[in-house]
Amino acid sequence: MENRRTFIKQAGALGALSLLPSSPLFAEDAEVQIQPEKTKWPDGSRLVVSVSMQFEAGGQPDNAESPFPQNMDKGYKDLPAETWYQYGYKEGIPRMLDNWDKLGIKVTSHMVGSAVVKNPALAKEIVQRGHEAAAHGMNWSKQYNLSYEEEKAFIQQGADAIKNATGFTPVGYNANWLRRGENTLKILQELGFTYHIDDLSRDEPFLIKVNNNDFAVVPYTLRNNDILLIEGKNFSTDQFFRQVKADFDQLYEESARKKRQLSISFHDRIGGTPQMVNTAYELMRYIQQHKGVSFKRKDEIARMTLNDPNSIRE
Secondary structure, three states: HHHHHHHHHHHHHHHHHHHOOHHHHHHHHHHHHHHHOOOOOOOOEEEEEEEEEEEEOOOOOOOOOOOOOOOOOOOOHHHHHHHHHHHHHHHHHHHHHHHHHOOOOOOOEEOOHHHHHHOHHHHHHHHHHHEEEEOOOOOOOOOOOOHHHHHHHHHHHHHHHHHHHHOOOEEEEEHHOOOOOOOHHHHHOOOOEEEEOOOOOOOOOEEEEEEEOEEEOOOOOOEEEHHHHHHOOOOOOHHHHHHHHHHHHHHHHHHHOOOOEEEEEHHHHHHHHHHHHHHHHHHHHHHHHHEOOOOOHHHHHHHHHHOOOOEEEO
């Protein structure tokens, strides 16, 4: 009832305003109110899909979290869990790479430096097949609690491992579980990175100032993420499909009015299983049937955002 009263009062006030003589002030206000939102990406896309393929397996610490019970006696290695991780680089990434080729899309692979050192040929193949190599730290260690110089060395070592194996210089960064520190963005900007993804606050990329320079934020995802949904919540592949489809359907509807980005994330030992690759194929084919949708690497999205005068700035 209160909302209805408020509406009636506002409608009456607007009616009264229409009887007043026009003035520059009222004209300017009206122009602002009816100004349409920017609905397209600079390249004319209606909605952009950003796919992540995490390359982490092989770089995990001993007895890292896995589907097995965390009840190993101290001093012993969890050998079955190691094989679960090995699946990521033996089967998972090769299968996903073939799937991306079938679909004709390019993705961003966030690579842990120590995983790359262990499997340099696989890292190089990812880049050779047209995908982006982004940095993901040297190993699975925390970085938010490091000193400025320690964190800088940690990030640089991971980036160097990627460059040495693939020839590709990373310009994007993803911290372990998104947990960057107070100095991370300053360090990234100093090292020549142009964007990071450790942000969940928007469904479109935006710009921030770092060391007085523009720096792009290409938002990541938890709600469309296999490590959270499949491993963390034990979703079936059908549930994963429906969840991401619902996210896409809503964002696609919104994209008629404003810029939208859909993010989806797959991890080597999870998203690379036969059932998940099969599901990902069906999901991407569904998305590809919609007019105006494009798939882009995150470095492409960052570059577009940095060059677009209509990008949101924070």
